[in-house]
Amino acid sequence: MPSIPGFDLRRVTVDDGVALTAAVGGSGRPIVLLHGFPQTHLMWRHVAADLAADHTVICPDLRGYGASDKPEAGELTYAKRTMAADVVALAKALGHDRFALAGHDRGALVAIRAGLDHPETITHLAALDVLPTLDMWDVLHGAQAAVAFHLYLMAQPPGLPERMIEASADEFFGSFLDGWAGDAAAIPPDVRATYLAASRAAVPSIVADYRASAGIDVAHDRADRDAGRRLAMPVAVVQQDWGAALGYDAAAIWGAWAPDLVHRTTSAGHFMAEEAPDEIVKALRDLLSR
Numbered sequence: 001m002p003s004i005p006g007f008d009l010r011r012v013t014v015d016d017g018v019a020l021t022a023a024v025g026g027s028g029r030p031i032v033l034l035h036g037f038p039q040t041h042l043m044w045r046h047v048a049a050d051l052a053a054d055h056t057v058i059c060p061d062l063r064g065y066g067a068s069d070k071p072e073a074g075e076l077t078y079a080k081r082t083m084a085a086d087v088v089a090l091a092k093a094l095g096h097d098r099f100a101l102a103g104h105d106r107g108a109l110v111a112i113r114a115g116l117d118h119p120e121t122i123t124h125l126a127a128l129d130v131l132p133t134l135d136m137w138d139v140l141h142g143a144q145a146a147v148a149f150h151l152y153l154m155a156q157p158p159g160l161p162e163r164m165i166e167a168s169a170d171e172f173f174g175s176f177l178d179g180w181a182g183d184a185a186a187i188p189p190d191v192r193a194t195y196l197a198a199s200r201a202a203v204p205s206i207v208a209d210y211r212a213s214a215g216i217d218v219a220h221d222r223a224d225r226d227a228g229r230r231l232a233m234p235v236a237v238v239q240q241d242w243g244a245a246l247g248y249d250a251a252a253i254w255g256a257w258a259p260d261l262v263h264r265t266t267s268a269g270h271f272m273a274e275e276a277p278d279e280i281v282k283a284l285r286d287l288l289s290r
Helices: 041-051 080-093 106-115 133-139 143-154 160-167 169-179 189-200 202-213 216-227 250-257 277-288
Strands: 008-015 020-026 029-034 055-060 099-104 122-130 236-241 262-267
Touching: 008 080, 020 041, 020 122, 020 169, 029 106, 029 277, 041 055, 041 189, 041 277, 055 080, 080 106, 080 216, 099 106, 099 189, 099 277, 106 122, 122 277, 133 216, 143 160, 143 202, 143 236, 160 169, 160 202, 169 189, 189 277, 216 277, 236 250, 236 277, 262 277
Parallel strands: 029 055, 029 099, 099 122, 122 236, 236 262
Antiparallel strands: 008 020, 020 055
């Protein structure tokens, strides 16, 4: 599977019988970059190359995605708590007890959970183009929620969603690459083919990841919110300005979780690390300097 030029591919066992594949490059203070849907660690190729000049950069495929293992789903198998523990174990196995963490889309949800569950481990946290899971469900309502139809589809009980998506996997996953990109040229044909092949081979685990976000992940977020737990480290959020259309204040929602927050919007599309890598590198470097 294609990876980031100049990076080494490592295969690391992080849980009983579960191994992640990660691209590792550079040297210096460590930062882990987590990809989104429907992508692999390759989405970080531009950002990672820049950061590797003075950081150790670790870009794994999440559990259930890309070249990482895809265990059969149980209640906790694809909980963001489990996936966050994977990331902590991966970094530790590579020699890093503390590290900065950035995630996009699904990877951002894993990063948020890592920040809540492992505050002593995560030094800085960046989230690209998400709201925390609990808030995401709260703001979706009415006809405007149709933009997130895939969240509701993959929240259904096992069986039908997997069969429907497998029947037209390239069309399903390709529709997001097309519809969410502000600049289609940012995902060239060879990269697009990599994403489609990886997603086509991982339908059950991708659906299980999304299904967890309609169930166990909500329960974990709600428990943290009720207990008053927040993200203790410096946090940076970059996202598109969907708030006006859906009627919410993204900065205020994030501020309730992250007291040390820098929130900014971007004119780039959803795949901002590929569409506007210089902007994302600056946001991450600003975060790391705090």
